Amino acid sequence: MPVINRRRFLTTTALGVAASGVQAAPAVRRGGSKPTVVASGNGLTSRNDQGISCVELAFERITRGDDVLDALIAGVNIVELDPEDTSVGFGGLPDADGVVTLDSCCMHGPKRRAGGVACLKGVRTPSLVARSVADNTDHHLLVDEGAQRFARNMGFTIEDDLNTPRSRELWLDWKRRTDAHHYPDPASRADAGFKAGLDMVAEGLIDPEHYYGTINCNGVNGAGDVCGVTTTSGLAWKIPGRVGDSPILGAGLYVDNDVGAAGSTGRGEANLYSLASFLIVEFMRQGMGPKDAGMRALERIASYTIDPRLLDEQGRPAFNVSFYVLTRTGDHAGVAFYGGEGRAFAVCDENGPRHEPFEAYYG
Ligand code: GLY
Secondary structure: OOOOOHHHHHHHHHHHHHHHOOOOOOOOOOOOOOOEEEEEHHHHOOOOOOOOOHHHHHHHHHHOOOOHHHHHHHHHHHHHOOOOOOOOOOOOOOOOOOOOOEEEEEEEOOOOEEEEEEEEOOOOOHHHHHHHHHHHOOOOEEEHHHHHHHHHHOOOOOOOOOOOHHHHHHHHHHHHHOOHHHOOOHHHHHHHHHHHHHHHHHOOOOOHHHHOOOEEEEEEOOOOOEEEEEEEOOOOOOOOOOOOOOOOEOOOEEEEOOOEEEEEEEOHHHHHOOOHHHHHHHHHHOOOOHHHHHHHHHHHHHHHOOOHHHEOOOOOEOOOEEEEEEEOOOOEEEEEOOOOOOOEEEEEEOOEEEEEEOEEOOO
16 A cells, blocks of 8 residues: 655645645634524524524524534424424435435534434434434444444444335325336436425425435534535435435535535435535635525536536526525525425525525526
């Protein structure tokens, strides 16, 4: 195995950074930040028993002086536990075999620590298990049975099945549409599975924002401490074992306490090719504002989308990807390929909780 000494490491990483168009110098500023929480739209839809949403609870706890990541995770727990949200946690849409599997990761800016779980079954709140990975292990990502065993050892309740009557009913509907008997050829069966899912979105059975699921939630306190968390049941009806962008650092989430945070919802496979959350944070480090940084990342994803099956008649991506971007001073943006009616992201700051429209790359 080649030995990399520190000098060579610094040289090679500097070259790699230069080649990727990102700069290494952090734009460090401390204090004077405006406490702010941004999240995907479901961060202001699901509510707990007291009628409080994710972004409201996270903001309230941040301004009370709680640890920012604790506050954000308490917020997304509301969405994970909401049986009506079919994109996250309990009641998330299952895989092709009818099994709900969950992915999550979190990053603690000040501590520069992160943790993640993927393909976790039986725990309603994967974000708490991700946090536990960060706090109690030397690792970042635990998957499938290992993640579940770890969760059990940490005292989490493991359930046999996280389906709700609603998610089970939708899965059965999909199953009927894609009966393998009628599609013996694997390629056409895969196409049929994809098309059946899109048909269910078009028929209003599945919220378009829930087909790829997910909540991302990022926050900053008055001291400029930035954290983030992303949690999802992933793509509806996925091949068992499929993991998207959500638990992968740099893709579903990236936080740099010197700069800010970005996280995603939407087609994870597209985001993974660009590690766009990392890219957005790096663009902001170079001095771009959150909106411009997000738009540049969407431009990158669009330029990498060349497979005809993923393009619409106008040659544009036939799917949506959205990013929730926050600077360490509290500036924010929500950017997406497609915005418009019914597509908004959630914000809570000194002006209260609200939905704001996305900045849409395609107008
Ligand atoms: N962005 C969520 C997923 O693709 O799994």
